[in-house]
Amino acid sequence: MRPSKKTLKVDVLDSRLRGNDNQKHSLLAFYLRLHKNLGINLALMATHFTFPSHLLSTDGLSRGDTLELLALASDYYTRNQATDKKHSILKGRTLINLFFENSTRTRTSFELAGKRLGMDVINIAAANSSAKKGESLIDTAKTLSAMQLDALVIRHASSGAARLIAGYVACPVINAGDGSHQHPTQALLDAFTILHHKGNIEGLTVAICGDIAHSRVARSNLYLLQTLGAKVRLIAPPQLLPNTPEQFGAEIHYSMKTGLKDADVVMMLRVQTERVQGPIMASVREYFHLYGLDKTKLAFARPDALVLHPGPMNRGVEIASDVADDVERSGVLDQVEAGVAVRQAILESIVRS
Ligand code: NCD
Numbered sequence: 055m056r057p058s059k060k061t062l063k064v065d066v067l068d069s070r071l072r073g074n075d076n077q078k079h080s081l082l083a084f085y086l087r088l089h090k091n092l093g094i095n096l097a098l099m100a101t102h103f104t105f106p107s108h109l110l111s112t113d114g115l116s117r118g119d120t121l122e123l124l125a126l127a128s129d130y131y132t133r134n135q136a137t138d139k140k141h142s143i144l145k146g147r148t149l150i151n152l153f154f155e156n157s158t159r160t161r162t163s164f165e166l167a168g169k170r171l172g173m174d175v176i177n178i179a180a181a182n183s184s185a186k187k188g189e190s191l192i193d194t195a196k197t198l199s200a201m202q203l204d205a206l207v208i209r210h211a212s213s214g215a216a217r218l219i220a221g222y223v224a225c226p227v228i229n230a231g232d233g234s235h236q237h238p239t240q241a242l243l244d245a246f247t248i249l250h251h252k253g254n255i256e257g258l259t260v261a262i263c264g265d266i267a268h269s270r271v272a273r274s275n276l277y278l279l280q281t282l283g284a285k286v287r288l289i290a291p292p293q294l295l296p297n298t299p300e301q302f303g304a305e306i307h308y309s310m311k312t313g314l315k316d317a318d319v320v321m322m323l324r325v326q327t328e329r330v331q332g333p334i335m336a337s338v339r340e341y342f343h344l345y346g347l348d349k350t351k352l353a354f355a356r357p358d359a360l361v362l363h364p365g366p367m368n369r370g371v372e373i374a375s376d377v378a379d380d381v382e383r384s385g386v387l388d389q390v391e392a393g394v395a396v397r398q399a400i401l402e403s404i405v406r407s
Pocket of ligand 1: 159160231237240270271323324364365366
């Protein structure tokens, strides 16, 4: 008797779950292509893997678990194309987004992700919270936790804030950016976008350019991309590099010409003016001339190089408009789209495990 479609699917999944990381990597690329080309629904995917109880950093995420998570995200990515995007998989669960720093993409994306999974979602902006009345971060977190949350997403200007409160609350904590330290969900959605465009990450050269010193996006990507087998280059003026950049295992470049040479992916970063005191560049004009990504500098990279930026973009500072808006080269809006699906996969994995 021919196995039913459902049995076949389960067989594929079982063999996938037994495979090593290399097999998982190529299977994920295969699934992504299937999703893209055929819109196949892999609803049964990735329900078996273990995910950490909090998501605080990309340091320590294994290659296998990351690929499983991205496979689940690819399922949500496809489902998000449908008219009815809502599910009930986390119905009745509560998510609080606690944001002590400004955000457009990340906060909206977590809110949509939670709502599309059926969660009740509450957004708290620090400007409207008791933090303004002198309440400590720990007391705020403990107060919210007492309301029987199922997940707490936090963004804070202090490095280490997410890890600190994870020790005081009874629910999973997801770090949505802590100072210059980590922004793990951004790196996961960046990895998803690269896989979606390139079909693979292993062996790719990814150039991260701009304010590396103050960027949590750079730190999270440095760990995750290398875990997934990419070669990472950092391109920045010396004053925008961390003190000991060699510790991250990436190649260091001070010029866009050498740093972008034959790169497969170019990830541009905003200068984090809110995290530095005093001027860090002689002038915006000079910075753009040396480090802003325009068509001339992009030509140093591979002809099919993918341009990424976590947003918000400062046009004419780190990126030229004609590059940012080039639909053939820029994956900036794809990153935003991937962000919702990746956060759905994270919420599902973390809340259900
Ligand atoms: C980044 C952040 O907040 O760290 N943005 C984002 O989350 N999409 C990058 C930045 O602010 O420059």
